[in-house]
Amino acid sequence: MLSKNQRKQILQLSKKKHRKTDGLFVAEGEKVVLELIASGWTFEFLFSMDQAFHPDAQLLKWEEMKQLTQFKTPSPVLGVFKMPKRSEILNEPITVAVDGVSDPGNLGTIIRLCDWFGFSELICSETTVDCFNPKVIQASMGSIVRVQCHYVTELADSLKSLDKPIYGATARGDSIYEAKPSGQASYVFGSESHGISPKVTRVLDGELSIPHFRGANQRAESLNVATATAIVLSELMRPPTQK
Amino acid sequence: MLSKNQRKQILQLSKKKHRKTDGLFVAEGEKVVLELIASGWTFEFLFSMDQAFHPDAQLLKWEEMKQLTQFKTPSPVLGVFKMPKRSEILNEPITVAVDGVSDPGNLGTIIRLCDWFGFSELICSETTVDCFNPKVIQASMGSIVRVQCHYVTELADSLKSLDKPIYGATARGDSIYEAKPSGQASYVFGSESHGISPKVTRVLDGELSIPHFRGANQRAESLNVATATAIVLSELMRPPTQK
Numbered sequence: 001m002l003s004k005n006q007r008k009q010i011l012q013l014s015k016k017k018h019r020k021t022d023g024l025f026v027a028e029g030e031k032v033v034l035e036l037i038a039s040g041w042t043f044e045f046l047f048s049m050d051q052a053f054h055p056d057a058q059l060l061k062w063e064e065m066k067q068l069t070q071f072k073t074p075s076p077v078l079g080v081f082k083m084p085k086r087s088e089i090l091n092e093p094i095t096v097a098v099d100g101v102s103d104p105g106n107l108g109t110i111i112r113l114c115d116w117f118g119f120s121e122l123i124c125s126e127t128t129v130d131c132f133n134p135k136v137i138q139a140s141m142g143s144i145v146r147v148q149c150h151y152v153t154e155l156a157d158s159l160k161s162l163d164k165p166i167y168g169a170t171a172r173g174d175s176i177y178e179a180k181p182s183g184q185a186s187y188v189f190g191s192e193s194h195g196i197s198p199k200v201t202r203v204l205d206g207e208l209s210i211p212h213f214r215g216a217n218q219r220a221e222s223l224n225v226a227t228a229t230a231i232v233l234s235e236l237m238r239p240p241t242q243k
Numbered sequence: 244m245l246s247k248n249q250r251k252q253i254l255q256l257s258k259k260k261h262r263k264t265d266g267l268f269v270a271e272g273e274k275v276v277l278e279l280i281a282s283g284w285t286f287e288f289l290f291s292m293d294q295a296f297h298p299d300a301q302l303l304k305w306e307e308m309k310q311l312t313q314f315k316t317p318s319p320v321l322g323v324f325k326m327p328k329r330s331e332i333l334n335e336p337i338t339v340a341v342d343g344v345s346d347p348g349n350l351g352t353i354i355r356l357c358d359w360f361g362f363s364e365l366i367c368s369e370t371t372v373d374c375f376n377p378k379v380i381q382a383s384m385g386s387i388v389r390v391q392c393h394y395v396t397e398l399a400d401s402l403k404s405l406d407k408p409i410y411g412a413t414a415r416g417d418s419i420y421e422a423k424p425s426g427q428a429s430y431v432f433g434s435e436s437h438g439i440s441p442k443v444t445r446v447l448d449g450e451l452s453i454p455h456f457r458g459a460n461q462r463a464e465s466l467n468v469a470t471a472t473a474i475v476l477s478e479l480m481r482p483p484t485q486k
Binding site: 105109112113115116117118141146177178210212213214222223224226227230231234235237238239 | 348352355356358359360361384389420421453455456457465466467469470473474477478480481482
């Protein structure tokens with residue numbers, strides 16, 4: 001049985017302001033919730049439509065779950081977790097940064113990609129959607145436990161302070177297939193609609209782009225920021241061609 | 244002013260059955276609608292919240308748009324278009340196929356990727372979400388005009404009939420970075436949860452995977468099917484390394 005207060009609190013956690021005040025966030029979906037628990041993240045409440053899910057889970061009906069979800073269709077499992085402690089930026093050899101990525105699905109997918117390619121952190125401009133937004137958590141599919149998102153007030157300054165070249169993924173840059181930088185560097189991805197902000201553009205040491213394969217008489221196309229990130233990270237991390 | 248009948252018909256077009264009967268589909272979003280019009284696709288109705296959008300558009304209030312949208316937030320523009328005529332499979336040198344991809348955002352992103360990499364068609368199993376689903380149309384960002392989706396009843400048979408090797412993207416395949424096939428071939432991508440169906444798996448000439456870069460003591464991760472497609476297509480299409 002869901003209490004009125006629990007419901008109110010959980011719905012409020014869809015807002016960043018309340019997540020900050022309460023130090024809590026919501027994760028929906030069995031895989032994500034299990035991954036958070038397995039990684040030692042502490043839950044405050046756990047709800048499930050299946051008695052067998054977890055001994056500490058409160059059993060809820062579909063109708064109750066429906067009242068809590070941020071999605072069109074509720075997941076069978078929802079957890080309210082304590083926000084993890086923030087740590088300092090590690091400055092790994094390769095740093096990935098996002099500037100103003102506002103779509104939660106895209107940010108979650110980028111977190112998952114960072115995890116896949118072995119990066120432990122992602123630097124986010126303040127204009128980027130909050131990584132504890134329920135839709136980011138869901139799209140990250142649990143990768144949030146291995147990739148720490150650092151929100152910084154001035155992305156340009158933070159990247160400069162890492163003391164390595166900064167490259168931006170833009171539409172007009174050099175082909176990533178030909179101009180692939182080697183060695184330590186930061187890579188910035190901007191929002192699909194606004195690109196990389198002027199302040200960050202000014203500190204770039206180079207611009208990279210993914211060439212497209214259509215004739216010039218075709219209309220311009222674009223890639224979404226998560227697929228562009230996938231291609232650039234794959235290109236950076238792939239072993240040199242043998243043949 | 245929106246008539247009751249228009250509203251009813253447009254809402255019904257969110258269902259594949261009604262799209263088939265009426266021969267119509269809905270596109271939401273200014274960029275997508277403009278791209279469909281520019282490509283000569285015929286609209287039945289056009290709605291906009293902005294008088295200046297198009298001379299043939301009916302002006303709607305936000306509240307009316309809100310009643311029509313399949314999204315949480317309505318777009319300023321919505322168009323009802325006639326379905327284009329279906330044509331035969333071209334069998335380009337490289338064929339991309341999807342097997343049971345059910346998430347509309349993923350299918351739309353894959354259509355956009357095919358467009359980016361210069362493919363004019365995508366072969367879809369019958370178990371794949373319909374490409375005229377409003378969410379697929381929106382995620383494809385207009386690329387649907389350049390990439391024809393062919394729905395086939397038996398994907399395995401259709402791929403066999405193209406008479407070239409068939410590769411599947413799987414979790415256990417050879418590294419795409421090392422085993423990249425050259426020449427004419429088909430590439431199949433399965434759904435995130437179910438992978439490639441057993442029937443299609445039986446006709447594969449090889450399996451390819453994207454290696455991950457985490458230590459073996461880390462928990463298993465996965466990539467979503469759209470980002471996996473992005474990485475595989477980029478790897479297939481990139482020019483050979485110069486250095």
